[in-house]
Amino acid sequence: MSDRIFGGIGILLAAFFIWQATVIQESPFSDVVGPKVFPIMIGCVLGLSALAFVLKPDPAPIWPPAARLFEIAMAVAAMVAYAIVLPDLGFVIATALAAAYLTWRLGTPPAQALLVGALTSGGIYLVFHVILGLSLAKGPFGF
């Protein structure tokens, strides 16, 4: 069943892709083929292959229970939040928090998780910023 739903989504995606390809604004200068043909070819392959596993699905995988799905969603939310606050909060603090959260959710006691988070953040800062000289997000305190 999973494959059928997935295939359905794949076909919709392919249709959307082909539709988007047809509405590409062409510039007054163009080559013989133009910017639309290749994407449409890809869209067709995408749609046909999706159709193939709608018709011939594999056995469905075991999906995690709802609680676990929620757990995964929270981890994703934490990563998204990290990406958004990184430029404002600065690298060290944001990374320590995000790493601590993930460590905690993967089964480390909270206090230990905070410590691991801080060490992870500091270690990465040392390697990437101090040694390799990459510019990381500065934040209000300069790190």
Place this chain on the structure above:
Amino acid sequence: MLNTHSFRKGVAGTFVALAMVGGPALAFEPEQPECIAPANPGGGWDFTCRQVGKSLQDQGLIPSTMQVVNLAGGGGGVAFAEVVNKRNDDNDLIVAASSATATRLATGAYPGNTMDQVRWLASVGADYGVIAVAKDSPITSLTELLDQIKADPRSVAVAGGSAVGGWDHLKVLIAAKEYGIDDVRAVKYIAFDGGGEAVTQLLAGSVQAFTGDVSEAKGFVDSGDVKVIAVLAPERLPGEFADMPTAVEQGVNAIGANWRGFYAPKGMSDEAYDYWVAQIGTLYASSEWKDVMANNGLAPLDLQGAAFEEFVSKSVASITELTAEITK
């Protein structure tokens, strides 16, 4: 004559040295000079940033190392938007630019951005366009090539390193138009990822002609693999490039230069603006920079401050006009 000249130079040098020793004597000095190259490492903009940054530091014109930041995206559009929207009052920042920047501003390829949203600092040289063919090609002059295109546009494929409608493409169209080919859109142009790839395909025989910059063709001209049939410069280039005929002397009044230079945020203080204009100007005048230009096939283009601003404005206007005319 010679003496006064070098004397003046000596005095100027002393002043620069004094200013350096004096430190705060300058009205402005960047704390962390930064140059944004609006493309990935390896392209012309990246080269401009790194080469100028290195030379400025070597000559003691900036107090610390120029940090080069690659901010690729949208053919320079991401960097342009970043400077306009987020770093508008940054005094330590300069951004590499070229004819490609002007072309994209002219054709509206940076959505919502115009050239007067930034301040134009100075140019550091120009790369004149060339049209070349492979060494074993039967074509020996620009007029022969254009005659062949006129007779049968399908028989000549011209390769260049910019996208269709980009600067390398426009250069051939300018020449074709000047030669009286009316439907310039029939000219067959093949876009490659950079001039190097385009020259390689010329050598491979996939295409019949190449349009690009002097610097892109130089190595292959030296080795004798390609022959330049026209330089799009007002007169012959100096030194080792003097053998290349210009388009003008063949009766095709086409001139096309790819200039390189810098812009800065609009909100930059006047002191900072003057500082950068002066430092880049001093760099341009130095003999070290002359060597860099000679090594890379860059031709002189000495414009600073207001003069450069006017130059960019004119070239944006003329490209707008040209594309409108060609595509109408």
Place this chain on the structure above:
Amino acid sequence: MDILASLGDGFVVAFTLQNLGLALLGCFLGTIMGALPGLGPSNGVAILIPLAFTLGLPPTPALILLTSVYYGAMYGGRISSILLNIPGDEPALMTTLDGYPMAQQGRAGEALALSGVASFVGAFLATWGLVFLAPQLVKVALLFGPAEYFALFTLAFATLGGIASTNQAKAAFAAALGLGIAMIGVDGQTGVPRFSFGEVHLYDGIDFLVAIVGLFALSEVLVFLEHRGENTGADAAKKVVIGRITPSFALLRHCTPTMLRTSVLGFVAGVLPGAGASLGSFISYSMEKRLVDRNGTFGKGDPRGVAAPEAGNNAAAGGALVPMLALGVPGSGTTAVLLAVLLALNITPGPLLFTQNPDVVWGLIAALFIGNFMLLAMNIPMVGMFTRVLMVPPRILMPIVAMVSFVGIYGISGSSFDLLVMVGFGVMGWVLRKLDVPLVPIILGILLGNAMESNMRRALTISDGDWSALVASPLSIGLWLVALVGFVLPIVFGRVLRQRMALAKLKEEEGEVID
């Protein structure tokens, strides 16, 4: 003899204390950057350019430092592929296929050591190729026009079948998905934006590093989260088994033909501008699988499946230097960066580089030999150290992997938008893994999509829209035939072969009849 004398001069140039020190530093930093997800050879080299300039290095030492980083990163990429199932950089993608299963079977040490040796063989042979064949190989690169490149890329996709997935339709779906993602951004041919929905950040397309790190590293974190606490005891104990840390002589001998074949293949792929190391390792793996995988062990921890892509991608790294030095055309992202360095040092690569700057070229080649031996000497003893990574419990290791991935991407692009896209790829990777859709074809699609399309359009523009131009030269016909055979054979004979394989397993002696 002339060449050897020049090479001797090169060694004289390279053998100074300073240069050896720089090579050592470069090899070490390169290995680390290669192993860290998100940092690969190209940005590794780019990051160290300022260092080379700040030290005020003259051309030859600067090049020695940077090419050592390049070779080091090519060695380093395999480490995280094998230990964590996360490719450290794009050429190490194929190493995950057999390297990670080997690690799971408790043969991590062996896999690392073997891949180290394979990397050495590939790079060593490629450097000799660079010495003797560079001028001739340039001619090979010139045989490839747009139509031939298109055929070559099609071949890469046609031989996809069966790699890492049992379901052909899903492999095709994944490839199309990757190609579709590659279409996002400004069209390189005409400059019009496609699939970017007016978002400026999408104008330059989606960086394959963002995709690779999201699909592999972040989805791995989600997989761990999903299975947290499910299999403690027995499984956790098994993880720590590292196995022997030197490969047996028998194993090396078993893999030698594979390493030799794939070195040649990888080198040739590297020489073609635009193909590069990823294609080198990919073609090496899929060809080797076709050739020697008689019992269907590839993808399940076959040592040859580790040796093939590693020898291939390191050989391709050497090969990619040929067009860069001799034509001034970068064959890969990394050589594009190296090219920029050469230009900044006032050296113009091109047909005359070998005659105008022989000290630079031969010093560089000598440095490659030196760096290569250093890397081998450094990597074999370090296997024990690397495998210790596996002793770190996943609940601590996985967040570190996630954060390193974020930093790797943010440190290069400085854009939160890329981080969000990366999280999106992480979720997508998790779902696709659940559904048994292979991830490798997606990355290949993203890597090759634009080049594939551009070359098709160039070929058709040159021919005025005549599609037969795609099969006009003997070379392109040859490539199409290989592609066709590679695509059709597994489908038509798949069933038959599988039956015969089962038979062959029963009766050992039948194996010889089959090959």
